[in-house]
Each structure stands twice: as C-alpha cells, then as structure tokens.
Amino acid sequence: MTISMIGIDHGRAPVDIRALFAFTKKNAGEAMEQLKEKAGIHGCVILSTCNRLEIWASHEEEEELSLYQCLCELKGIQDGSYEDYFITRRDREAVNHLFHLAGGLKSQILGEDQILTQIKDALNLAREHFASDSVLEVLFRMAATVGKKIKTEAPLAHGNPSVIHQALSSLKEQGYETEGKTCMVIGNGEMGKVAAQTLRENGGDVTVTVRQYRSGIVEIPEGCKRIHYGERMEYLPKCDLVVSATASPNFTLRAEDFVQLTLERPLILLDLAVPRDIDPALSEIEGIALYDMDSFHSAGISPEQKESIEKADRIVQAQLEEFYRWLEGRDVIPRIQEIKADAVEDLNLRIEKILKKTPMEQEDRQKLLEAVDTAAGKVVNKLIFGLRDCLNQETFLKCVAGLEKLYEE
Numbered sequence: 001m002t003i004s005m006i007g008i009d010h011g012r013a014p015v016d017i018r019a020l021f022a023f024t025k026k027n028a029g030e031a032m033e034q035l036k037e038k039a040g041i042h043g044c045v046i047l048s049t050c051n052r053l054e055i056w057a058s059h060e061e062e063e064e065l066s067l068y069q070c071l072c073e074l075k076g077i078q079d080g081s082y083e084d085y086f087i088t089r090r091d092r093e094a095v096n097h098l099f100h101l102a103g104g105l106k107s108q109i110l111g112e113d114q115i116l117t118q119i120k121d122a123l124n125l126a127r128e129h130f131a132s133d134s135v136l137e138v139l140f141r142m143a144a145t146v147g148k149k150i151k152t153e154a155p156l157a158h159g160n161p162s163v164i165h166q167a168l169s170s171l172k173e174q175g176y177e178t179e180g181k182t183c184m185v186i187g188n189g190e191m192g193k194v195a196a197q198t199l200r201e202n203g204g205d206v207t208v209t210v211r212q213y214r215s216g217i218v219e220i221p222e223g224c225k226r227i228h229y230g231e232r233m234e235y236l237p238k239c240d241l242v243v244s245a246t247a248s249p250n251f252t253l254r255a256e257d258f259v260q261l262t263l264e265r266p267l268i269l270l271d272l273a274v275p276r277d278i279d280p281a282l283s284e285i286e287g288i289a290l291y292d293m294d295s296f297h298s299a300g301i302s303p304e305q306k307e308s309i310e311k312a313d314r315i316v317q318a319q320l321e322e323f324y325r326w327l328e329g330r331d332v333i334p335r336i337q338e339i340k341a342d343a344v345e346d347l348n349l350r351i352e353k354i355l356k357k358t359p360m361e362q363e364d365r366q367k368l369l370e371a372v373d374t375a376a377g378k379v380v381n382k383l384i385f386g387l388r389d390c391l392n393q394e395t396f397l398k399c400v401a402g403l404e405k406l407y408e409e
Helices: 015-020 025-036 067-075 080-085 091-102 114-128 134-153 163-173 190-201 229-238 280-284 303-330 333-356 362-390 393-406
Strands: 002-009 041-048 052-059 087-090 182-186 205-210 225-228 241-244 267-271 288-291
Touching: 002 015, 002 067, 002 091, 002 134, 015 080, 025 041, 025 067, 025 114, 041 114, 041 134, 052 067, 052 134, 067 080, 087 091, 091 114, 091 134, 091 303, 114 134, 134 303, 163 190, 163 267, 182 190, 182 229, 190 205, 190 241, 205 229, 225 229, 280 288, 333 362, 333 393, 362 393
Parallel strands: 182 205, 182 241, 205 225, 241 267, 267 288
Antiparallel strands: 002 052, 002 087, 041 052
C-alpha cells in the first residue's frame, strides 16, 4: 500500500494558475467518485482551498499512477506545462507534509487555523461520496489531532491569523483605518461571514450581499445590514471598502460594470476568492486599489514562533511514528488473530484433559472453558502487542513468523 499526493499552493503558483485547478464542493465530490474508479486506487481525498489544491490517494504500490494526469483529465486540461507548478509526495514525505499543514506550518499566514477545518471538511466530503478508505481515514483523522495539539501546545500565532485580519493589518500599516468606513461584503459563506464580522469589529459600517432566493433564511453577522446580490452595483459608489469572497465561477465585479459608474471616494477592493471574484482590470481604474489572496503574507518569524515551530515539529514526528506503527501493524493483525486462536485452542485442549478428571457439572465445565477462552485471548494479545511496542518492526515481524511456525500443521 502506498500513499501519494500531488499539490499546488500559494508558494508554487500565482492565484490565476491555482484557479485553473480549483474545485467547488460539488465538483470535488464528483471528481473523487471518478478517481476511486481508477485501477489500483483504494481511496482518495481532494483538498481544495483558496491557497492550495491537493489530491491524495492510497493505492497499490506496484500500480503506476500519475495523479497529475488524473487531475488534468478531471479538469479537461491538455497543457502539460502546468506540471512544473505541482509537487508530488509519497509515503512518509506525504504524511509529514499533511501533519505540518494541519498545524498551520505551511499556510500563507503562519499558524492560521482555517486549514484544520478544511482538512476535516475534505475528509467528510470524501466519506459522503464513499471515496475514502481506512488508510486515508486514519491519516486525516491523525492530521486533525496534530493540528489541535499544535494549536494548544505550540501556538504559532497571536490573535486571529485569518486572511481578512492579515489584510486589515497590512492596510493599517499603510495608514488606512477601517473605523467609520462604509464596507460591503459580497458573499455570505464561511469566509464572507468572517470578513463581515471582522470589519464590524474594526468599526466598519458593514453591508452583506445575499442571493435573493436565499435572502429569507440566510443569517448574517450581528450588527451588519443586508442587500440583495443584484443591488451591489447600486450600493458600491457609497463604499470605501469592498470584500468579495464567493465560490462563484464568474466575476462578481466586472470592469464593464464600472464604465458608467461614478465613485464618490477612493475604493479598496479585497478579492479573497479562488478563482478570482474581481476582474483584475479594475486595478487600472484611477481611485481603485485591488488586492487578492497573494497580496498578504505573514511577517518574519519571531523568536517565540521559532520556538513554537520546533515544538510543533516534535509533535508532528511523534504522530508520524504513531501513524506508521498503525499502518505497518495493520497487515499483521490478521496473523496475530490466527496465532491467538491457535494458542487458545491449544490451551483448551490441555485444560480439558485436566477438567475430565475433575468432578464438575457439565454446565459449570462449559462456563469455565468460556472464561478460560476469554482470559487466554487477552493474555496472548497483551504478550504480542507488548512485543510490538518494545521491538523494532523487523524484529517484531520475525517474532510473529516464529509464533506462526509453532502451530503449522
């Protein structure tokens, strides 16, 4: 069994390249179903966020598998030149990467914890589409455990390290204050809600757009107003700052929509979506400053963060070893169960000889044998798994092989 992944992220490709390979939730589910049908693939998970796209697969070791070719087939892309933007990892390298990722160690903003939720959501989506298998189930669950442990024992960020917080912090360094500004947030998904709440907490007068067909049931952050999505261009000239964070495949703000528009004041546009929500051509209009997901990065690493990173690395390595103990022991467990069954049967035969000579009711004799079965099974398990925990893998497997020979016919 081999674990493989292919990935592209903010460090390897600009937002427009990443957008070519991004998946919506619906598309990701359908894609995983198709991947699972590929020969040799036992399970797969697609992790698609604003900053990265990763495809994970557990498959037969001898199976020649190009996840990049699989991805291009899924996206209908025939240009092989994009492959240079991707990185492929296998087995321990891949597991090590995922555990670091879950801990916020590979995020654009060091220590941001949205990635932990995104990893959990990716596994849940794979489950819904019957695409995951036991190996990826355990791997992604352990990754979530690593992320929680790092967040608790080795925190990398102070305050809230989300993208919108980083964006407002960067703007503040440039002298821009949100307090008292008229703000509009296009999109009311998870990132849109975080953006609206953050702007409100920073003193902004915030209005959120909602789709008309959903406007009656959508909750928006407390203290914010709402308008229908179709009214956004009418409201926009009143705004100082607009954030767009949707999963739409089309631009929410297009350059042609601004041709007849008169802006009443300088306008800041924050595009927090991949693919882009806001037409890049808008950056050429006087009075508009446009920022996208690649505009904001963490500052340099502080001594405190360096210490936390070292501690996080130790947490990752401990969990990695635990995962491989599980993975390597997974194939040997059926053999251990057979040894246990043979050992219990051997013990029963010996005890029955003694019990035949012991005055006892048949019902009591049967109950005693059942109790012996249970106790013997527990003792054998304790002995064998104890050996596993105190010996290296090679020596342990030799011990198992030796025990199997004891009961060979």
